[in-house]
Amino acid sequence: xxxxxxxxxxxxxxxxxxxxxxxxxxxxxxxxxxxxxxxxxxxxxxxxxxxxxxxxxxxxxxxxxxxxxxxxxxxxxxxxxxxxxxxxxxxxxxxxxxxxxxxxxxxxxxxxxxxxxxxxxxxxxxxxxxxxxxxxxxxxxxxxxxxxxxxxxxxxxxxxxxxxxxxxxxxxxxxxxxxxxxxxxxxxxxxxxxxxxxxxxxxxxxxxxxxxxxxxxxxxxxxxxxxxxxxxxxxxxxxxxxxxxxxxxxxxxxxxxxxxxxxxxxxxxxxxxxxxxxxxxxxxxxxxxxxxxxxxxxxxxxxxxxxxxxxxxxxxxxxxxxxxxxxxxxxxxxxxxxxxxxxxxxxxxxxxxxx
Amino acid sequence: xxxxxxxxxxxxxxxxxxxxxxxxxxxxxxxxxxxxxxxxxxxxxxxxxxxxxxxxxxxxxxxxxxxxxxxxxxxxxxxxxxxxxxxxxxxxxxxxxxxxxxxxxxxxxxxxxxxxxxxxxxxxxxxxxxxxxxxxxxxxxxxxxxxxxxxxxxxxxxxxxxxxxxxxxxxxxxxxxxxxxxxxxxxxxxxxxxxxxxxxxxxxxxxxxxxxxxxxxxxxxxxxxxxxxxxxxxxxxxxxxxxxxxxxxxxxxxxxxxxxxxxxxxxxxxxxxxxxxxxxxxxxxxxxxxxxxxxxxxxxxxxxxxxxxxxxxxxxxxxxxxxxxxxxxxxxxxxxxxxxxxxxxx
Numbered sequence: 284x285x286x287x288x289x290x291x292x293x294x295x296x297x298x299x300x301x302x303x304x305x306x307x308x309x310x311x312x313x314x315x316x317x318x319x320x321x322x323x324x325x326x327x328x329x330x331x332x333x334x335x336x337x338x339x340x341x342x343x344x345x346x347x348x349x350x351x352x353x354x355x356x357x358x359x360x361x362x363x364x365x366x367x368x369x370x371x372x373x374x375x376x377x378x379x380x381x382x383x384x385x386x387x388x389x390x391x392x393x394x395x396x397x398x399x400x401x402x403x404x405x406x407x408x409x410x411x412x413x414x415x416x417x418x419x420x421x422x423x424x425x426x427x428x429x430x431x432x433x434x435x436x437x438x439x440x441x442x443x444x445x446x447x448x449x450x451x452x453x454x455x456x457x458x459x460x461x462x463x464x465x466x467x468x469x470x471x472x473x474x475x476x477x478x479x480x481x482x483x484x485x486x487x488x489x490x491x492x493x494x495x496x497x498x499x500x501x502x503x504x505x506x507x508x509x510x511x512x513x514x515x516x517x518x519x520x521x522x523x524x525x526x527x528x529x530x531x532x533x534x535x536x537x538x539x540x541x542x543x544x545x546x547x548x549x550x551x552x553x554x555x556x557x558x559x560x561x562x563x564x565x566x567x568x569x570x571x572x573x574x575x576x577x578x579x580x581x582x583x584x585x586x587x588x589x590x591x592x593x594x595x596x597x598x599x600x601x602x603x604x605x606x607x608x609x610x611x612x613x614x615x616x617x618x619x620x621x622x623x624x625x626x627x628x629x630x631x632x633x634x635x636x637x638x
Numbered sequence: 639x640x641x642x643x644x645x646x647x648x649x650x651x652x653x654x655x656x657x658x659x660x661x662x663x664x665x666x667x668x669x670x671x672x673x674x675x676x677x678x679x680x681x682x683x684x685x686x687x688x689x690x691x692x693x694x695x696x697x698x699x700x701x702x703x704x705x706x707x708x709x710x711x712x713x714x715x716x717x718x719x720x721x722x723x724x725x726x727x728x729x730x731x732x733x734x735x736x737x738x739x740x741x742x743x744x745x746x747x748x749x750x751x752x753x754x755x756x757x758x759x760x761x762x763x764x765x766x767x768x769x770x771x772x773x774x775x776x777x778x779x780x781x782x783x784x785x786x787x788x789x790x791x792x793x794x795x796x797x798x799x800x801x802x803x804x805x806x807x808x809x810x811x812x813x814x815x816x817x818x819x820x821x822x823x824x825x826x827x828x829x830x831x832x833x834x835x836x837x838x839x840x841x842x843x844x845x846x847x848x849x850x851x852x853x854x855x856x857x858x859x860x861x862x863x864x865x866x867x868x869x870x871x872x873x874x875x876x877x878x879x880x881x882x883x884x885x886x887x888x889x890x891x892x893x894x895x896x897x898x899x900x901x902x903x904x905x906x907x908x909x910x911x912x913x914x915x916x917x918x919x920x921x922x923x924x925x926x927x928x929x930x931x932x933x934x935x936x937x938x939x940x941x942x943x944x945x946x947x948x949x950x951x952x953x954x955x956x957x958x959x960x961x962x963x964x965x966x967x968x969x970x971x972x973x974x975x976x977x978x979x980x981x982x983x984x
Binding site: 284285287288289291292477478479497498499500501502517534536 | 738756757759760761762763764870871872874875880
């Protein structure tokens with residue numbers, strides 16, 4: 284492996300990411316799957332990096348999950364997205380930051396469509412006007428929330444309490460990065476590092492002291508794939524996809540998996556349990572599973588946030604062996620107790636409704 | 639006739655054109671940006687379809703250009719080309735101004751930069767090489783992997799950078815299929831225990847004796863030809879290259895672990911050619927090669943009177959075609975200079 288070859292590709296796929304004043308939109312499903320992640324993002328942005336991040340209470344699903352699940356027509360999806368842009372415009376923001384990879388992909392696809400077919404944009408503006416009376420501006424900057432953390436990875440490293448290093452051996456932790464398909468596979472130029480060798484998570488891993496693992500099925504789907512899971516009869520295929528990845532990464536002995544998509548950590552985490560139940564196979568070391576993290580969780584960990592405030596108790600694969608490996612302090616007793624940390628409750632604010 | 643011709647590029651086409659112009663009695667300035675003449679041919683071991691040593695053709699061209707009427711300028715590029723009446727003033731990188739009655743552009747081609755096909759991992763994975771790299775191995779007599787061992791299972795990917803909308807090259811580079819067949823045979827000869835697989839879209843064996851070579855590759859050398867495009871390559875922990883490909887004849891996806899993956903890099907308009915186009919005002923076509931005045935009877939003529947085109951700067955072609963095209967360019971130059979001479983003499 285020649286890292287210089289990758290660096291040459293990474294240098295070709297850089298994108299503009301704004302410095303501050305973000306209109307943040309949450310994911311439909313992440314709050315159920317990994318409920319601490321989005322809260323951690325807000326805490327990192329507001330409390331650690333002192334950035335202005337705005338959330339609108341009237342934000343809804345972008346409908347991307349239905350669009351890619353073949354149940355929402357594209358005109359409907361575009362009109363829903365137009366409404367989100369209208370909320371951003373009304374709030375006085377122009378830097379749009381979705382938490383969800385599929386949302387990011389859908390927004391990118393729609394903006395590209397409107398760029399090349401202005402008549403479609405006009406049609407959607409009319410739909411929105413007729414339905415809600417709203418108008419909207421095109422975002423000045425569209426960046427996924429992982430792009431934002433990538434942008435500030437050095438600042439986070441400068442404030443870090445922990446690094447991704449095995450405290451016993453001093454060796455960097457081996458980290459598999461898994462990028463959501465809708466991040467850059469559709470529009471490589473819109474993702475940091477492009478589609479074949481994305482750098483958005485690899486950059487965080489490198490900066491925080493870890494070592495990125497490149498394994499043969501790195502590009503393979505996590506197993507979510509929408510219809511693979513949403514259609515119940517296809518779920519065997521979903522597990523098979525995840526299994527393909529685990530089998531491929533296992534020889535590299537990864538310490539953890541890092542993701543930036545709502546579905547990927549869910550399926551890479553949960554299906555390890557299912558495969559263990561079905562076949563008795565585990566893919567981590569010492570008979571354990573490989574812990575799976577979101578980028579917000581990992582950023583929170585290196586910054587010294589309490590693992591249980593980050594919601595790591597919601598993971599199927601126990602994270603404690605990894606926390607011990609890094610030397611992260613935690614209280615086993617508090618794992619399933621209610622959170623009382625004022626730093627966490629501070630971000631539980633709600634924007635004023637505009638309706 | 640006391641006329642001066644500048645030939646830009648001293649590859650196969652440029653050398654052939656320069657040699658023939660000198661024989662016809664013209665004073666020729668042969669400009670080459672590299673330090674030596676010969677172009678890509680210098681890097682090729684054996685030529686298809688007869689497997690002759692590339693050095694034999696190089697030697698023929700070298701002898702052809704050993705003519706007192708030819709002045710070779712190596713390590714020299716073109717800075718400016720100005721046209722005044724019937725004279726072209728060609729300014730070189732050394733500051734010399736060469737006045738020419740006609741110019742032959744023979745700037746050739748560049749091999750497609752295989753790293754642009756990111757999914758194949760050239761420049762990233764240790765055991766992914768190009769057809770040009772393999773020719774270098776043939777020349778050195780060492781067919782080895784990154785760790786110095788001989789490969790046992792080798793894959794060859796056709797159409798890398800050719801017939802590929804994603805990289806903006808819709809055209810066929812014409813030579814990659816037969817090069818793959820020739821290289822596969824050479825591999826089997828060097829490494830008799832090896833297995834060689836060619837992954838192709840279509841086998842375009844459109845030259846004399848190409849089809850026969852293809853048949854020989856299958857029947858005599860046992861090379862496997864799989865109809866399907868490789869979608870991605872990756873590196874396993876043992877440094878082997880894992881590929882994914884669809885076998886379109888069987889209709890099934892296929893995964894394979896290889897010791898060595900060879901990419902058949904296509905041909906593109908050379909960077910030198912692009913520069914000449916810019917400084918001289920020469921038109922290029924949709925495929926970015928020089929645009930010819932007429933595809934059927936004017937393939938040596940450019941959009942500028944007195945500037946002629948020879949060889950692969952207009953389209954992919956093999957050495958036989960390149961030499962023929964260069965000779966045709968010389969014929970056009972002679973006709974042009976005769977006609978301008980007649981006009982001058984009234």
